[in-house]
Amino acid sequence: MSLVSLEFAFFVAITAFIYFILPSKYQWFALFGASVYFYIGKTAWYQSVNFLVFLIINYILSLLISKYKEKKAIYFTALIFDILYLFVFKYFSFFAIPVMGLMSDPSKIQFANAFLKELAPAGLSYFALILIAYITDVYWENVDVQKNPLKFATFAGFFPLLTSGPIVQYEPLQNQFFSKKNRFSYDNLINGLERILYGVFKKLVIAERIAKLVNPIYENYEQYNGLYIPFAAAMFALQLYTDFSGLMDIVLGVAEIFNIKLPENFDTPFYSLNLSEFWRRWHITLGGFLRDYVMYPVQRSKPLKNLRKFCKKKFGKGYEQKFNLPLYVSLFVSWFLIGLWHGGGWNYIFGVGLYMWFVIVLSDITKPLFDKLKATFKIKTDCFSYRLFQRVRTFILFMFGLSFFRANTLEDGLLMWKAAFAEFNPWILFDKSLYYLGLEKEECFIVFIGLLIVFIVSFVKQKGDVREQIRKQNFTFRVLIFAVLFVLTVAWGYYGMGFEAANFIYGRF
Amino acid sequence: MNSKVKNLIKGIIVFIVFALILAGMSRLFTLKSLDGIEQMRSFYKQKDNTVDVLFLGSSKVYCQIDNGILWDEYGISSFDLGGAEAPPWNSYYYMKEALKTQTPKVIIYDASIIGYRSDVLAQPEVWAITNNYGMKWNKNRIDQLKSNTQDEKMFYKLLFPLGSMHSRYNELTKDDFVDSKNSINFKGFDFRNTLYVSEKPDMSGVWDTAEFDEKFAYYLKEMINLAKEKNVPFVVMISPYCVSVEEQMIFNAVGEICKENDTVFLNFNNMYDELGLDFTTDMAETVHVNLRGSKKFTDYLGKYVVANYGVVDHRGDEKYSSWDVDADTNRQIREDNQEYSGQVFLDE
Numbered sequence: 096m097s098l099v100s101l102e103f104a105f106f107v108a109i110t111a112f113i114y115f116i117l118p119s120k121y122q123w124f125a126l127f128g129a130s131v132y133f134y135i136g137k138t139a140w141y142q143s144v145n146f147l148v149f150l151i152i153n154y155i156l157s158l159l160i161s162k163y164k165e166k167k168a169i170y171f172t173a174l175i176f177d178i179l180y181l182f183v184f185k186y187f188s189f190f191a192i193p194v195m196g197l198m199s200d201p202s203k204i205q206f207a208n209a210f211l212k213e214l215a216p217a218g219l220s221y222f223a224l225i226l227i228a229y230i231t232d233v234y235w236e237n238v239d240v241q242k243n244p245l246k247f248a249t250f251a252g253f254f255p256l257l258t259s260g261p262i263v264q265y266e267p268l269q270n271q272f273f274s275k276k277n278r279f280s281y282d283n284l285i286n287g288l289e290r291i292l293y294g295v296f297k298k299l300v301i302a303e304r305i306a307k308l309v310n311p312i313y314e315n316y317e318q319y320n321g322l323y324i325p326f327a328a329a330m331f332a333l334q335l336y337t338d339f340s341g342l343m344d345i346v347l348g349v350a351e352i353f354n355i356k357l358p359e360n361f362d363t364p365f366y367s368l369n370l371s372e373f374w375r376r377w378h379i380t381l382g383g384f385l386r387d388y389v390m391y392p393v394q395r396s397k398p399l400k401n402l403r404k405f406c407k408k409k410f411g412k413g414y415e416q417k418f419n420l421p422l423y424v425s426l427f428v429s430w431f432l433i434g435l436w437h438g439g440g441w442n443y444i445f446g447v448g449l450y451m452w453f454v455i456v457l458s459d460i461t462k463p464l465f466d467k468l469k470a471t472f473k474i475k476t477d478c479f480s481y482r483l484f485q486r487v488r489t490f491i492l493f494m495f496g497l498s499f500f501r502a503n504t505l506e507d508g509l510l511m512w513k514a515a516f517a518e519f520n521p522w523i524l525f526d527k528s529l530y531y532l533g534l535e536k537e538e539c540f541i542v543f544i545g546l547l548i549v550f551i552v553s554f555v556k557q558k559g560d561v562r563e564q565i566r567k568q569n570f571t572f573r574v575l576i577f578a579v580l581f582v583l584t585v586a587w588g589y590y591g592m593g594f595e596a597a598n599f600i601y602g603r604f
Numbered sequence: 605m606n607s608k609v610k611n612l613i614k615g616i617i618v619f620i621v622f623a624l625i626l627a628g629m630s631r632l633f634t635l636k637s638l639d640g641i642e643q644m645r646s647f648y649k650q651k652d653n654t655v656d657v658l659f660l661g662s663s664k665v666y667c668q669i670d671n672g673i674l675w676d677e678y679g680i681s682s683f684d685l686g687g688a689e690a691p692p693w694n695s696y697y698y699m700k701e702a703l704k705t706q707t708p709k710v711i712i713y714d715a716s717i718i719g720y721r722s723d724v725l726a727q728p729e730v731w732a733i734t735n736n737y738g739m740k741w742n743k744n745r746i747d748q749l750k751s752n753t754q755d756e757k758m759f760y761k762l763l764f765p766l767g768s769m770h771s772r773y774n775e776l777t778k779d780d781f782v783d784s785k786n787s788i789n790f791k792g793f794d795f796r797n798t799l800y801v802s803e804k805p806d807m808s809g810v811w812d813t814a815e816f817d818e819k820f821a822y823y824l825k826e827m828i829n830l831a832k833e834k835n836v837p838f839v840v841m842i843s844p845y846c847v848s849v850e851e852q853m854i855f856n857a858v859g860e861i862c863k864e865n866d867t868v869f870l871n872f873n874n875m876y877d878e879l880g881l882d883f884t885t886d887m888a889e890t891v892h893v894n895l896r897g898s899k900k901f902t903d904y905l906g907k908y909v910v911a912n913y914g915v916v917d918h919r920g921d922e923k924y925s926s927w928d929v930d931a932d933t934n935r936q937i938r939e940d941n942q943e944y945s946g947q948v949f950l951d952e
Binding site: 101102281282285537570574578581582585586587588590591 | 611621625633760761764770
C-alpha cells in the first residue's frame with residue numbers, strides 16, 4: 096500500500112489504536128503484527144519468504160556473534176552473507192550484463208537476472224544496511240544482541256522503514272521499541288500528524304507536479320538543447336528533495352505517533368555552503384552509515400595506517416593540510432559505495448558517487464589557493480551575499496551530479512550536458528516554452544507556491560525546530576496554519592481520479 | 605483544568621475544524637451538474653409529500669419532461685429525478701430515497717436505458733459520479749455506488765467526492781459557491797434544443813423479444829416490488845426516440861416483465877402518432893426530444909396522469925408555490941428558445 100493512500104492512513108490508525116490499548120509490555124507485538132501485514136500486502140509471497148529467510152539468518156548469526164569468543168569469523172561470515180545478498184538481488188544485472196555481451200548464449204544469465212529481480216524483497220537496500228549496522232554493533236559490543244526473534248523482526252522489519260528508510264541503528268531505538276512505559280501522547284499524535292501532513296503536501300502537491308516538467312526532458316532529451324537541460328536538472332533536484340524528504344516526513348511522523356523518534360534524514364540541505372556540508376544534511380542516515388561502518392573502519396585499517404605512515408614520511412608532518420591522501424582514499428571508498436548503493440549503474444556511481452568525491456576532494460585541495468585569492472581581492476566571506484553565492488554554487492554542483500542519477504545511463508547524462516552547450520536559448524524562460532513541457536501556467540504557479548512554503552519552513556528552521564516554534568504560538572494560529580496546509584494539500588494534491596501518484600523515487604531502492 | 609481534559613477538548617476542536625473543512629471543500633468542489641447531482645439535491649429540498657408525480661430514470665426523464673408545462677396546463681406537482689444514463693439500480697436507490705419523504709400519486713419510471721445501454725453493468729466514472737454525488741450520506745448512497753462500480757478499487761476511488769473532484773480548483777465558478785440550481789424551485793428539467801432530422805422509426809412489426817442482463821431485470825423488479833410495498837402506483841415507460849429494432853425487442857421483453865408483475869407498461873415508440881411527434885422537427889439528437897418534442901411528450905403525459913391517477917390541481921395552493929417559480933422559469937426558457945440552438949449531424 097502506498098504511504099500516501101487512505102488505506103495506509105486507516106492502517107496506521109488501527110495499528111495505533113491497538114498499540115495503545117495493549118499493555119506497554121506487549122505493545123511491540125502490535126508493531127510486529129502491523130509490519131507483517133504491511134510487508135505481506137506490499138509484496139509477493141516469495142519476496143516475503145526471501146525477506147524472512149534473510150532475517151532468520153541474520154538473527155541466528157547475531158546470536159552466534161554475541162555468544163562465541165571467536166566472533167570475528169562469524170561476524171565476517173554474516174557481513175559477507177549480507178553483502179553478497181545485496182549484490183545478488185540488487186547488482187546481479189550490473190555485473191551480469193557486461194558478461195552477457197561476451198557470451199554466445201546469454202539466455203541463462205538473462206533468466207537468472209529476471210528471476211533474481213522478481214525474487215528481490217522490497218526495501219532490500221534499506222533493511223540490508225540496517226542489519227549490517229546491527230550485526231556490526233553487536234560485534235563491536237555497542238549493543239546487546241536481541242534474543243527474542245519476534246522483537247528482532249519488529250526492529251528489522253518496522254513497517255515505516257521498509258519503503259525508504261531511514262537507515263537506523265538498533266541502540267537508540269531499542270528502548271523506544273521495547274520500552275516498559277509507553278503511553279499515548281496527545282502531543283506526539285498531533286506532532287506526528289502535522290509532520291505527515293507536511294510530507295504529503297511536499298509529495299503530492301510539489302514533487303508530482305515537478306515530475307511533469309522533468310520527465311519530458313529526460314525521456315526525450317534528444318529533442319531538448321541549451322537551457323532545457325540545466326532547467327531539468329535543477330527541477331529534478333527540487334523534485335527529489337520534496338519527494339524524498341516528504342516521504343521521510345511521513346515515515347517519521349508515523350513513528351512519532353507511536354512515540355518512536357527515528358533519526359532525521361534531511362536538514363535543510365539547500366542551505367549548505369559547500370558539498371561536504373550538503374551531504375551531512377542530505378540523506379543523513381546513509382552518510383552516517385557509511386561514515387561509521389565504512390569510512391572509519393577503512394581509516395583504522397592496516398593499509399590506511401601504512402599509507403598515513405608513508406605520507407608522513409614522504410611529505411612530512413602536516414601533509415594533511417596540503418594533500419590528505421589517506422582521507423581521500425577512504426572518502427573514495429565511501430563515495431563509490433554511495434553511488435553503487437543508489438543503483439547498479441555507472442550513472443549512479445558517477446553522478447552521486449565519484450563526481451561528488453571529486454568535487455569535495457578538489458575543494459579541499461584548492462582551499463588554500465582560494466583563501467589566498469579571497470584575501471588578495473578582499474572578498475568578504477562573512478556576509479549574506481557570499482553565503483548566498485556559496486549556496487547557489489553548492490546547489491549547482493549538486494544538481495549537476497544528480498542529473499546523472501535521473502538519466503537512464505551515464506552516456507545519456509553526458510549527451511544531455513553536451514546538448515546543454517549546443518545552443519544558447521535563454522528565451523525559453525520568457526516565451527512560455529516551459530509551459531509546453533506538460534505543466535500549465537496555473538500548475539507552475541502552484542509549484543512556485545509550494546516551493547515558497549518549503550523555503551519559508553526551511554528558513555524558520557534555521558532558527559530552531561519549526562514545530563516547536565509553532566507550538567509557542569496561540570492554539571488558534573497553530574490550527575490555522577495546518578488548516579491552510581490541509582486545504583492546499585486536499586485541493587492541489589495529485590491523488591484520486593485521473594491521478595496516479597508515482598511511487599516515491601527512493602522507494603525503488 | 606486537567607491537561608488530559610484540555611488535550612481532549614483541543615483534539616475534538618481540531619477534529620471538528622478539519623471535518624468541516626473537508627465537508628465544505630467536498631461541497632464546493634463537487635460538480636454542480638444538471639445530470640443528476642442538482643436534481644437529487646433539489647429533490648431533498650422539496651417539502652414533504654408535495655411531489656404527486658415522480659419521474660425516475662435517466663436524462664430521458666429530465667431532458668424531456670417539462671415540469672413547468674405539467675404545472676401550467678394541469679397543476680401537477682411533478683419532479684424529474686434522474687441521473688445521466690442512470691441504470692435501473694441507480695433509479696432504484698433514488699426511488700428509495702424519494703419515498704422517505706414523498707408519497708407520490710404515481711411513479712413513472714423510464715426504462716429506456718435498458719435498451720440503449722444494455723451492455724453497461726457499471727457506469728463509467730463520470731456518470732457514476734453524477735448519479736451518486738447528489739445523494740445524502742446514508743446507506744442508500746453507499747449501496748448505490750457499490751451497485752454501480754465494477755470493483756472495490758473503483759468503489760473506494762469514487763466513494764469520497766474530493767478524490768475525483770478536488771482537481772476542479774482551477775475551474776471553480778460563481779455557481780460553485782452560489783449553487784443556484786440547488787433549490788426548492790428547481791424540479792429537474794434541463795432542456796435540449798438542438799435539431800436532429802431523422803426518419804420516423806417503424807416498430808410496427810417488431811414484437812419479438814431479446815434477452816438482456818439479469819442485473820437490469822432484477823432492479824426493475826425491485827422497483828416494482830418497492831412501489832407495491834409502499835402502495836404507490838408504478839408505471840414503466842419507454843420514452844420516444846430513434847429506437848433500433850434490437851432495442852425495441854429488449855423493450856418488448858421489459859413489457860413482458862411488467863405484465864408478469866401487473867405493472868402498467870407504456871412504450872411510446874409504438875405511439876409516435878398519438879404523441880404527434882415529428883422526427884424532422886422534434887428530436888434534439890437520436891436519444892432526446894428537443895423543446896418542441898418535449899412539449900408534445902409532456903402534454904401527453906399530463907393528460908395520461910390526470911385521466912388515470914387522479915392527481916389534484918395544486919395551482920393556487922401556497923404550499924406548492926415553488927412549482928409556480930419553476931413554471932415561470934421554464935416558460936421563459938421556451939420563450940427564449942423559439943429557434944433551435946444548432947443542428948446535429950451524426951455520422952452514417
